[in-house]
Amino acid sequence: MLNTVELFYYFALSTLLWIFGINLVSRKGHAATKFLGLYFITFGIRIFISYFATDGRITLYPHLFRVLSPLYFLFGPLAFLFLRYTLTPNKAFTRWHLFHFLPFVLHALELFPFYFGPVENKLEEIQHLLQSQSFVSYKSHAGIIPLNIITVLKLCSLTGYALTGIFLLIKFMASKSKAYLQKNKLILNWLIADSALRILSLIFTISYVVGKISFNNLKFSYADLLMTLDGCFNLAIVFFIPKLLDGAQFTALVHRLNKADRIPESGENPQRLQNYQHISAKLEQLFEEDPIFLNSQLVQEQLAKRLQISVRELARAISYVYGLSFPDFINTWRIEYLVDKRKLNETWQAYSLELLAESGGFGSRQGLHNAVNRLHGTTPALFFATKEKDT
CATH class of the missing domain: 1.20.1070 (Rhopdopsin 7-helix transmembrane proteins)
Structure with missing residues (x-):
């Protein structure tokens, strides 16, 4: 019994x-x-x-x-x-x-x-x-x-x-x-x-x-x-x-270019290219520890000051390591952040585009639309729907 x-x-x-x-x-x-x-x-x-x-x-x-x-x-x-x-x-x-x-x-x-x-x-x-x-x-x-x-x-x-x-x-x-x-x-x-x-x-x-x-x-x-x-x-x-x-948050949401795809400018020596690699690692660590990319008012000068480098060094490091301009780099982090949140938390899937834009640091729905259209050639609604199917 x-x-x-x-x-x-x-x-x-x-x-x-x-x-x-x-x-x-x-x-x-x-x-x-x-x-x-x-x-x-x-x-x-x-x-x-x-x-x-x-x-x-x-x-x-x-x-x-x-x-x-x-x-x-x-x-x-x-x-x-x-x-x-x-x-x-x-x-x-x-x-x-x-x-x-x-x-x-x-x-x-x-x-x-x-x-x-x-x-x-x-x-x-x-x-x-x-x-x-x-x-x-x-x-x-x-x-x-x-x-x-x-x-x-x-x-x-x-x-x-x-x-x-x-x-x-x-x-x-x-x-x-x-x-x-x-x-x-x-x-x-x-x-x-x-x-x-x-x-x-x-x-x-x-x-x-x-x-x-x-x-x-x-x-x-x-x-x-x-x-x-x-x-x-x-x-x-x-x-x-x-x-x-x-899981532990965050990990780098933006992938680096393969070394074979990176294009140095004329006159850039190996030491400088290695420094760009170092800058990108510090940049990713900063974003992992403090997601300041969610600040819609973030500008290149602020980020360069946080990393204690010049604006040109920051822009060149992003261009060389990721193949992106500064605005596209920041918006890519924001977009991938939203994709990650929607994938891991069903509550985020019910957010309106306005709320997603605000939560992702775009400032407005139009800002989110422009970024997704420029980087992925589609609308936010279709982009997120496609990402959910891939999950």
């Missing part, structure tokens, strides 16, 4: 994770949102199926034995890719990242014969597990790769992704200014706390594998508790502060 705690944990919580997960995967947004959704769905499956493996119930549901095993190769990649794309929300997903999920696929394939094999084989495996009192060293005939090697591979996967994620987070924070870190304080604190909970859970898991924590006869463990806290923590963040799903 289910008690209240079991009903909430194994069934209500798993259902809640699935609902949020499916919502995040299906909604428009950057890749991080979808990876977090997949993480919720995977974690919900783990909680739900773990009910049938606790308190000796696995002998009543032998078909579910080791079904969860491949999922442990998903937690690391999903958590890492979620962190990566949260820090860089404007980067498109690359197909090469699908290789992160290859261990999951291979392990699932090797267990397929066991999953669809006779129930007697599963019951025999369960008895070996209960007799040996260990998930690591019991005599297993399921799969091709020995169980102890699979366990080591899982630990290496979880540890590697956790440490790589922390390294990525530290490197990202070290490369940003105090103003940028302050602006993204909430999202960075979220990622730090999430990484800390994951590391603590990993410590308990490793302690069990090396024998520091004894076998608990398939009951709820401290590692389960920490994993659950991590999942509930992320769930609470999504529910109470959904704006954090927009």
